[in-house]
Amino acid sequence: MKFTARLMDIDKNGVLMHRSDARTVGVLEGDRVRLLNVVLGESATAIVDTTTTMLEKGCVGIFHRTNARLQLKDGTGVEVREAERLASLDLIRKKLDGARLSKDEVLAIVKDTVDDNLSSMEMATYIAASYIHGMDMDEVEHLTRAMVDTGERIQFVTHPIVDKHSIGGVPGNKITLIVVPVIAAAGLRIPKTSSRAITGAGGTADLMEVLAPVEFSAGEVKRMTEKVGGVIVWGGATNIAPADDKFIMVEYPFRIDARGQMLASVMAKKFAVGADVVVIDIPVGRNTKVIDVQEGRKLARQFMELGERLGIRVECALTYGESLVGHAIGPNLEVQEALQVLEGAGKPTSLLQKSMAIAGIALEMSGKAAQGQGYSVAEEILRSGKALEKLRQIIEIQGGNPRITSAEVTPGQHRFVVNAPLSGYVVDLNNRALITIARAAGAPHDRGAGIYIHAKKGSRVNQGEPIFTIYADRNWRLQNAVEVGRQLMPVLVEGMLLDRVPSTHWV
Amino acid sequence: MKFTARLMDIDKNGVLMHRSDARTVGVLEGDRVRLLNVVLGESATAIVDTTTTMLEKGCVGIFHRTNARLQLKDGTGVEVREAERLASLDLIRKKLDGARLSKDEVLAIVKDTVDDNLSSMEMATYIAASYIHGMDMDEVEHLTRAMVDTGERIQFVTHPIVDKHSIGGVPGNKITLIVVPVIAAAGLRIPKTSSRAITGAGGTADLMEVLAPVEFSAGEVKRMTEKVGGVIVWGGATNIAPADDKFIMVEYPFRIDARGQMLASVMAKKFAVGADVVVIDIPVGRNTKVIDVQEGRKLARQFMELGERLGIRVECALTYGESLVGHAIGPNLEVQEALQVLEGAGKPTSLLQKSMAIAGIALEMSGKAAQGQGYSVAEEILRSGKALEKLRQIIEIQGGNPRITSAEVTPGQHRFVVNAPLSGYVVDLNNRALITIARAAGAPHDRGAGIYIHAKKGSRVNQGEPIFTIYADRNWRLQNAVEVGRQLMPVLVEGMLLDRVPSTHWV
Incomplete structure (x- = not known):
């Protein structure tokens, strides 16, 4: 039928x-309807929304991205027909009913996801079905390959290509800013794509953005990596495994963390950049994604099996996830802490040791260190100043200021110090509550926002000594964060909850 | 933060x-963000869509329904904050993980559904989780009551109130047009709300609309039923159990037919109109929703148990669903066939017998017929002309022409006859294919569109005799339907597929 197009x-x-x-x-x-621009012969399929008030009869409102294909002018004619049923819907239905999907079937769903043919409602059904029924390793491999095949790939001439990934869940995990330059300084190539924070106070891409731009195409990632050995960029801009971002948007409201989806998501990005050797950091602890060592080992085996299927050597490090890495949470605070380590501060120990351990594994796997020597080789690279020098090169090639020092990356000017209400040991720090407070203070968008923990779990504090400081770039944000902190009470000193304490400690 | 409102x-x-x-x-x-019209003190919560091109920074586009609450003027200031997390999301997450939900939890989800607080993506996750994990009878009861409590209810003074429902899946099931007037003519009250076709060629509401308007409020349904004993209206306009329509929209792309959801959907509508006695028609057969008698009995027990919990007496009739009811599919054709039965035609037998059987059960349950006498009492009401007279009253009170006769309700003028390619028995008619062809011809929107089956399953046909006729109101629709029919070949004569026949039979 013929309608009048109204561009929306x-x-x-x-x-x-x-x-x-x-x-x-x-x-x-x-x-779905099929739309036809009869004049130009262009056609497109789109999902129908209906209205009885917003549009007169005989007109059809055409949204921006649909018209990008149709090239209609406002007020011109457009032919609208019922579209054929999208095959992906029947495949998702199959998954709903518990079937395993074949390689081609998974590819069809991922392709329709990337091409925006599936509505978010339809994607949500696929994600829920995959989450509940799970995926076997065949299906995970299909998904991984489909994600790779529907996006950009990087093919390096020289190998090996190294990569690392942390599955997340522990706050303050700024180790990538140290690990990548150490590995690149060893003469290896590490084209690291990272994410921005979704529920956290700062993803690695958010941290790196304090130092340099992070949005580059896959081709630029390749060129920069070939030049200086490594980059730290935001994966979202590279169009590598673009399906993943769309799936994540659907998982987000429910904090779904489907195991198969996660395996595919991580490994697709490694596979797409041509990685030969990958180290995966699996933080273990309550309030992280992996609550005990048994589960961590199981996940590690799955990563290794998937790697084997893809021709990637994978090693996993189960790391301590009960307490934050270092002392800082939030972009500037974390970057400052990482720069201090690169500049030779020798602490915080948790950050230093974790970074050296992860880098060391990669060095051993790539033949840059003998078995058992990776940690000390990494330490040597750090001590020599080569890692700092390498990070400066990376900052420079990404367009940042290579002469920046830790002293110049300062937290927000609005501060609120929380002191110990009594003397004793810090027996608990609630990671999730700390992140929520940092976000309330404005992190990751406000780079100066965050939390600095003076007394980590296990430390002794005296009454009136600072336990942590909240930083913010804007005062109303600080007030928000203080209010949130008052409700969440993230710190437990010797079994005495902070909320039993007179509120004067908070004002 | 303060933004400039841009009404969209x-x-x-x-x-x-x-x-x-x-x-x-x-x-x-x-x-979700919380929006505040600071001038009027009005606030609303809404889900955020983001753009980098469609809106300048500092402006926030506000959609129509959100502004219905905010009452902002274009260009004025609006305060936007992060909203608190919607509790329903955590409840849906619980269901995803296989938990049973409590009464209050189900109510919270249904309430947020009706209030448009949940996005379609979020609803889809709930529906998928409910479908895969299933619901126990407690949860089904919670869902039923929640659907009732979030919509309109009708409370009649005089009882009993009778109702009927067919769970669908068999084409041409126009029995409601006969059953309702028979029951009302017996002096009972039957406020029948029906659906429009979603995937079918005509729901009961689409059929009734051939005869009279069908969109009425719950209050009007009550008044009309009190006056003439019955109505046949579209449930969607009554605001009875409005959550159901929203759930159905989400189930629709996947043709999900979750058992618990269906039980709740049917019984909520009966409970909300105050029904005491309900007859449920469960068509059994391949290509229907219930494929064998065992499954039919199980479903019947579930309906009865749910009825008992709600204080409603339920009986179920397992009916023959292998072949269409009567010969006609499509609004005018079906209405014509039903009117012919009411006018005393005495056939088609399948339509006559099924209508009398269902009406008879209701009459026995309500004490208007002795046990075992319902069928013949219903037949007597039909034969006496009282049922036709009652339908005329119903048509009149709903605003239609009460003097209409079957001869005046004619099918579309564009016709295509499909003849038998050889002599033999019709060994199969594919219900689903027939519906698809009727829809391609324009049903249910084009009232004259549909299919008339001359030779039903089991009939003997001679070569060249008509098997079925496709009708359409518009010629291009007819051509479409013929093309679809050519692909689907809905009829099998003695094991010979029509698609083996030279295509001249189709042109």
Whole structure:
């Protein structure tokens, strides 16, 4: 049927039809129609939204991304027909009913995800079904390959290519800023793509952005890595495994952390950059994604099996996830702490040791250190100043200021110190609560926002000594964070909850 | 934070923000923000969509339904903050992980569904989780009551109130047009709410709309039923159990037919109109929702148990679902066939017998017929002309023409006859294919569109005799339907597929 096109200023795929027009065409809200620009011969498929008030009959509202293909002008004619049923819907239905999907079937779903053919509602059904029924390793491999095949890939001439990944869940994990330059300074190549924070107070990409731009195409990542040995960029801009970002958006409201999805997501990104050797950091502890060592070992075996299927050598490090890495949470604070280590501060120990351990494994796997010698080789690279020098090169090639020092990366000017209400040992620090407070203070967007923990778990504090400081770039944010902190009470000193303490300690 | 409101002409809840503004506020796409019209003191919560191109920074696009609450004027100030996490999300997450939900938990989800607080993506996750993990009868009861409590209810003074329902899956099931007037003519009250076709060629509401308007409020349904004993209206307009329509939209792309959801959906509507006695028609057969008698009995027991919990007496009739009811599919054709039965045609037998059987059960349950006498009492009401007279009253009170006769309700003028390619028995008719063809011809929107089956399953046909006729109101629709029919070949004569036949039979 012929309609009049009304261009709509919405940056999505989709069309809006009057409900009675939709019925005339034979479709309901949520159905797909095929649209045809008869003049140019361009066509597109889009999901129908209906209205009875926003559009007169005979007109069809066409959203921005749909018209990018159709090239219609406002007010011109457009042919609208019921579209054929999307095959992916039947495949998702199969998964809902507990079936295993074949390689081609998974690819079809991932392709329709990347091409915006599936609505978020339809993707959500796929994710929920995959989460509940799980995926076997065949299916995880199919998903990994499908994610790689529907995005950009980098092919390096020289090998080995090294990569690292932390599955997350522990706050303050700024080790990438140290590990990548150590590995690159050893003469290896490490094209590290990282994520921005979704539920955290700062992803590695957010941290690196304090020092340099992080948005680059896959081609730029390749060129920069070939030049200086490594980069630290935001994966979202590279178009590597773009399906992953879309799946993550759907998982986000429910904090779904489906194991198969996670394996595929991590390994697709490694596979797409041509990694030969990958070290995976699996923090273990309550309040992280992996609560005990048994589960950690199981996950490690799955990563290794998937790596083997993809021709990637994988080693996993189960790391201590009960307490934050270092003392700082939030972009500037974390970057400052990492720079201090690179500059030779020799502490904090947790950050230093974890970084050296992870880098060391990669050095051993790539033949840059003998078995058992990786840690000390990494330490030597750090001590020599070569790692700092390498980070400066990376900052420079990404367009940042290579002469920056830790002293110049300062936290926000608005501060609130929380003191110990009594003398004793810090017996618990709630990671999740610390992150929530840091976010309330403005992290990761406000780079100066965050928390510095003076007394970590196990430390002795005297009454009135600072336990932690909240930083913010804006005062109202600080007040917010203090209010959130008052409710969450993230610190336990000798069994005495802070919320039993007169509130004057908080004002 | 303060933004400038830009009203957007989209009939939805939601706001559009520049991506960097969203990050400043601390939210991502899919998160919720709290909006405040500081001048009027009005506030609303809405899900954030982000853009980098469609909106300048500092402005926030506010969709129609969100602004219905906020009452902002274009260009005025609006305060935007991160909203508190919606409790329903954690409940849906619980269901994802296989937990049973309590009464209050189910109610919270249903309430947020009806109030448009959940996105379609979030609803889809709930539906998928409920489908895969299933619901026990407690949870089904909670869902039923929650659906009732979040919509309109009708309370009649005089009882009993009778109701009927067919769970669907068999085409041409126009029995409601006969059953309702028979029951009402017996002096009972039957406030029948029906659905429109979603995947079918005509729901009961689509059929009734051929005869009279079907969109009425719950109050009007009550008044009309009290006056003439019965109505046949579209449930969607009554605001009875409005959550159901929203769930159905989510199930629709995947043709999900979750058992618990279906039980709740049917019984909520009966409970909300105050039904005391309900007859449920369960068609059994391949290509219907219930494939064998065992499954039918199990479903019947579930309906009865749920009824008992709600204080409703339920009986179920397992009916023959292998072949269509009567000969006609599509609004006018079906209405014509039903009117012919009411006018005394005495056939088609399948339609007549099924209608009398279902009506008879209701009459026995309500004490209007002795046990075992319901069928013949119903037949007597039909034969006496009282049922036709009652339908005329119902048509009149709903605003239609009460003098209409079957001869005036004619199918579309564009016709295509499919003849038998050889002599033999019709050994199979594919219900699903017939419906698809009827929809391609324009049903249910085009009232004259549909299919008339001359030779049902088991009939003997001679070569060249008509097997079925496709009708359409518009010629291009007819051509479409013929093309679809050519691909689907819905009829099998003596093991010979029609698609083996030279295509001249189709042109």
